[in-house]
Amino acid sequence: MARTPLMAGNWKMNLDHHEATHLVQKLAWTLKDAKHDYSTVEVAVLVPFTDIRSVQTLVDADKLELAYGAQDVSAHTSGAYTGEISPVMLAKLGVRYVAVGHSERRELHGEDDALCAAKVRSAFGQGITPILCVGEGLDVRKAGNQVAHTLAQVDGALEGLSAEQAATIVIAYEPVWAIGTGEVATPEDAQEVCGAIRARLAELYDAELAEGVRVLYGGSVKSGNVASIMAQPDVDGALVGGASLDAEEFAKIVRFQSHEVGL
Numbered sequence: 001m002a003r004t005p006l007m008a009g010n011w012k013m014n015l016d017h018h019e020a021t022h023l024v025q026k027l028a029w030t031l032k033d034a035k036h037d038y039s040t041v042e043v044a045v046l047v048p049f050t051d052i053r054s055v056q057t058l059v060d061a062d063k064l065e066l067a068y069g070a071q072d073v074s075a076h077t078s079g080a081y082t083g084e085i086s087p088v089m090l091a092k093l094g095v096r097y098v099a100v101g102h103s104e105r106r107e108l109h110g111e112d113d114a115l116c117a118a119k120v121r122s123a124f125g126q127g128i129t130p131i132l133c134v135g136e137g138l139d140v141r142k143a144g145n146q147v148a149h150t151l152a153q154v155d156g157a158l159e160g161l162s163a164e165q166a167a168t169i170v171i172a173y174e175p176v177w178a179i180g181t182g183e184v185a186t187p188e189d190a191q192e193v194c195g196a197i198r199a200r201l202a203e204l205y206d207a208e209l210a211e212g213v214r215v216l217y218g219g220s221v222k223s224g225n226v227a228s229i230m231a232q233p234d235v236d237g238a239l240v241g242g243a244s245l246d247a248e249e250f251a252k253i254v255r256f257q258s259h260e261v262g263l
C-alpha cells in the first residue's frame with residue numbers, strides 16, 4: 001500500500017495568532033507558487049491552542065489544503081481539569097491531528113506511556129488522528145538500547161487500541177538527542193527504529209495494517225537533510241520543529257522530491 005508522506009510542522013510554543021495567520025498564508029502561497037500537489041505530500045501545522053481558531057478561519061476562507069492540529073490534548077472530554085483542552089473542543093475547530101507524548105511533554109510534564117495511551121484514545125474518540133511521539137534519550141542511545149526503549153513506548157501508548165484505530169495512527173520517531181540540537185540522526189539510524197516500529201505494528205496487529213501506517217522521523221530536520229532521510233523505506237515523513245517556523249524552509253522540506261536534484 002502506498003503511504004502518502006506527511007510533513008508536519010510542530011511550532012511548539014512559538015507565534016501568536018497574528019503571526020500564525022501570517023506564517024500559514026506565506027506557507028500556502030509559497031507552496032502554491034511551487035504548484036505543490038497535496039495529494040503527493042500532505043502538509044500539516046501543529047500550532048499553539050490560541051492559534052487554532054485563526055488558522056481554521058484562514059484555511060476555511062481560502063480553501064487551503066493544509067491540515068492543522070494541536071500539540072497536546074486532554075485524556076478527558078470535559079469536567080474539572082483546569083487548563084486542559086478537550087478533544088471535543090479541538091474537533092469543533094476542525095483539527096485533523098494532535099501530537100501526543102512529545103518528548104518535551106514527557107520530560108517537562110511527566111507524561112508517561114499510560115497517559116499517552118489515554119490521550120491517543122481520547123483523540124480517536126473525537127475523530128482526531130494522534131501523532132504519537134516516541135524516541136530515546138542520549139543515555140539510552142549510547143547504551144545501544146534505542147529500539148527496545150522506543151518499542152516499549154509504542155506498546156504502552158497503543159494499549160487498548162482497536163485495529164481500526166491503529167490503522168490510521170501516525171507515529172513519529174524523535175530521538176531526544178536530535179531535537180533542537182542540530183544533530184540529526186543518520187538516515188540509517190532513522191531507518192533502524194522506524195523499521196522496527198513498523199515490524200512491531202505487524203506483530204501487534206498484522207502486516208497489512210503495518211504497511212499502511214505512516215512513521216515519521218523528527219529531530220533537526222532541515223531542507224538540506226530531509227531527502228536522504230525520506231529515501232529510507234520506512235520513513236514516511238517528518239515532524240519538523242525549528243525549521244517549520246520559516247515558510248520558505250518548511251516549503252522546501254515539503255518539496256523534498258523536487259529540490260533534491262537542485263541542491
Ligand SMILES: O=C(CO)COP(=O)(O)O
Nearest residue numbers: 010179180219220241242
Ligand atoms: O521536536 C521536534 C518536532 O516535534 C523536532 O524539533 P527540531 O526540528 O527543532 O529539532
